[in-house]
Amino acid sequence: QVNGVRLWASLMELAKIGATEKGGVKRLTLTDLDKQGRDLVTGWARDAGLSITVDQIGNVFMRRDGEDNTLPPVMTGSHIDTQPTGGKFDGNYGVLAGLEVVRTLNDKGIKTKAPIEVAFWTNEEGSRFVPVMMGSGVFCGAFTLEHAYAAKDIEGKTVKDELERIGYKGDQVPGQHPIGAYFEAHIEQGPVLEDANKVIGVVPAVMGLSWYDCTVTGMEAHAGPTPMHLRKDAMQVSTRIIQEVVAIANRYPPYGRGTVGMMQVFPNSRNVIPGEVKFSIDLRNVNDELLNTMHEEMLAFVEKTRQETGLGIKIERVSYYPPCPFHPDCVGAVRNATAKLGYSTMDVVSGAGHDAIYAARVAPAGMIFVPCKDGISHNEIEDAKAEHLEAGCNVLLHAMLERAGV
Amino acid sequence: QVNGVRLWASLMELAKIGATEKGGVKRLTLTDLDKQGRDLVTGWARDAGLSITVDQIGNVFMRRDGEDNTLPPVMTGSHIDTQPTGGKFDGNYGVLAGLEVVRTLNDKGIKTKAPIEVAFWTNEEGSRFVPVMMGSGVFCGAFTLEHAYAAKDIEGKTVKDELERIGYKGDQVPGQHPIGAYFEAHIEQGPVLEDANKVIGVVPAVMGLSWYDCTVTGMEAHAGPTPMHLRKDAMQVSTRIIQEVVAIANRYPPYGRGTVGMMQVFPNSRNVIPGEVKFSIDLRNVNDELLNTMHEEMLAFVEKTRQETGLGIKIERVSYYPPCPFHPDCVGAVRNATAKLGYSTMDVVSGAGHDAIYAARVAPAGMIFVPCKDGISHNEIEDAKAEHLEAGCNVLLHAMLERAGV
Numbered sequence A, B: 001q002v003n004g005v006r007l008w009a010s011l012m013e014l015a016k017i018g019a020t021e022k023g024g025v026k027r028l029t030l031t032d033l034d035k036q037g038r039d040l041v042t043g044w045a046r047d048a049g050l051s052i053t054v055d056q057i058g059n060v061f062m063r064r065d066g067e068d069n070t071l072p073p074v075m076t077g078s079h080i081d082t083q084p085t086g087g088k089f090d091g092n093y094g095v096l097a098g099l100e101v102v103r104t105l106n107d108k109g110i111k112t113k114a115p116i117e118v119a120f121w122t123n124e125e126g127s128r129f130v131p132v133m134m135g136s137g138v139f140c141g142a143f144t145l146e147h148a149y150a151a152k153d154i155e156g157k158t159v160k161d162e163l164e165r166i167g168y169k170g171d172q173v174p175g176q177h178p179i180g181a182y183f184e185a186h187i188e189q190g191p192v193l194e195d196a197n198k199v200i201g202v203v204p205a206v207m208g209l210s211w212y213d214c215t216v217t218g219m220e221a222h223a224g225p226t227p228m229h230l231r232k233d234a235m236q237v238s239t240r241i242i243q244e245v246v247a248i249a250n251r252y253p254p255y256g257r258g259t260v261g262m263m264q265v266f267p268n269s270r271n272v273i274p275g276e277v278k279f280s281i282d283l284r285n286v287n288d289e290l291l292n293t294m295h296e297e298m299l300a301f302v303e304k305t306r307q308e309t310g311l312g313i314k315i316e317r318v319s320y321y322p323p324c325p326f327h328p329d330c331v332g333a334v335r336n337a338t339a340k341l342g343y344s345t346m347d348v349v350s351g352a353g354h355d356a357i358y359a360a361r362v363a364p365a366g367m368i369f370v371p372c373k374d375g376i377s378h379n380e381i382e383d384a385k386a387e388h389l390e391a392g393c394n395v396l397l398h399a400m401l402e403r404a405g406v
Ligand SMILES: NC(=O)NCCC(=O)O
Pocket: A090, A124, A125, A126, A132, A133, A189, A351, A352, A353, A354, B222, B223, B224, B271
């Protein structure tokens, strides 16, 4: 049994870095605050006797030796970067739950057969730099290190420069780090467990995701003298596409998702008809065929809108990963641990992407969900119960022990 | 006859201050660049022998004495602030055409009976600070000096502080400056004259305008795990209102106008359902009853959307002025001058607001339009022909002489 109070205290301590007035956390990847968070967590790891490796994309691996160090480690991990309006638990829980597993093993003097590792991956959130889940993506070869290095934030700063600046561009070549099995504990970020009043979500799969940047180009002109029928209003044309994003998602229930979360209007003046509007599109589904159908329908609608309106519309896919079913052995280990500990449980498909889906490409992987308040995350009011976090951490401990051996 | 080459040269000189790469001008009101523009124009005025008064809202009056200085001056003017993506002619033309009238009178040694004045008004554009047409609005008592002083830009800087900072907070109480008659020459900012192949637009009236700030409040949540039917998506609800703005305008042709030019999304992250969206609404019509109907329909639609969606929607009117018919004497003077000079002409209702509508509340007023390329303005590619600008300036000269007497 882990120490839930210690786990909670660590979560609250880490949440002070980048704490917002509304009780959330704003600690965007590769900022000074991210560096502070990384330093705090690696400091704790050293105190717990772990050895630390950093790879070239800034992924950090914190290792507890096993009896047989030729065996690949059983790993757990997540991320400590947050959304601009993020909470205290998204990602951070998975990393600190891993640390709590290690602290518990230390307390009890338990030596595992295979080594145990706790990882945190760079830029999981993707809100400052695209692609999302960058560190684990590079690690598993979903895209190249060069591609990730070149990513720019809105100010034009690159991942490579920012990694160097905060001192987390390590030496190890990403992917050249063996993994025997990977587990990730995470808050659900959705309302399913809470609604069903269950404590542990076993995650059979993660939805696939398609991200797009869309730019509509009209002609900026004066809002007064320009007659309605002569306008090329990029805002109005954008609203059609934005509504279609939701319509497409609604055509493929229950796992279709469609969101426009980001928009920039040019020149953004109240008496100027917008000449250019850029926005993001996020489509998801747990079925890759359906996700592909949604993709095709999106492109077809954009083409139709281009023809109907005569405005310029550019749509570009900027991220994609297919749905990810997890490995039966790892899903099984999570089920076994939950049953042994007697927690109420159900299966929950993950709508959010997680580093685990990239880890799953190089090792057997599985996830453990715990409820979060009202299913809310990516919001400063994100909240979770200490007892649920403790339960998830206990499941993590036992699932890892099953795979690592004692 | 004025000197069209000199007029053009002055326009090009002033357009260097804040010149953009695309050939436009970005010289927002009360910025350092605005100060440079003001200094240049007042310098030219001093060279032409004019005396200068600045009032407390930063309106500048440049005076050429008449034979009888107890007569109220015949004034012309406009503004020299620009949109963020502005052109060389909007506003600047009216001010420099006035200066060219004075220079021409000087060249010919003509003494008018009443004094002649050239004015430029503070913050006509309204893109940095609301209300729009601020200087002339305070001058005519449409709103108070205190109200204008308190206006803030997005960074929180106030009009009062910025006026002081650039040294254009004068002593004169706004409105305590007599006006015998007011003329304003301006590019049309619409396509009507060019389409009809006419040189001079006589402006019978200016459309009324209603501006709103609208805020839709939903609940930010994760774009992946949050099922479609449980969302409170502020972006999606906003698109309904944005489309209705155009639908309302289209119900009241030919002078109904509806534009959403400005938008801010919060938190503006691609995998977060927007929790708050703010946008501007611009409604216009030349008929006050119809404008009022549009206003009522807007509010009713917002109310209906609030009820249908359950999201919070706040709508607030931030500017309003009724349609403004111009004074028959001044419209007549413009007609007479155009006829005398033999230019092709037609009546054009102004869709854009102008300082002239506020001047019209304290003196007889009229306007002169000249064509601009493709009817485009509030755009860096705004353009006009030297010969048209010269023609408009000639009309201005003769209309002013009719009212001032020689
Ligand atoms: N878990 C999480 O917030 N991941 C970010 C990527 C996504 O949008 O799903």
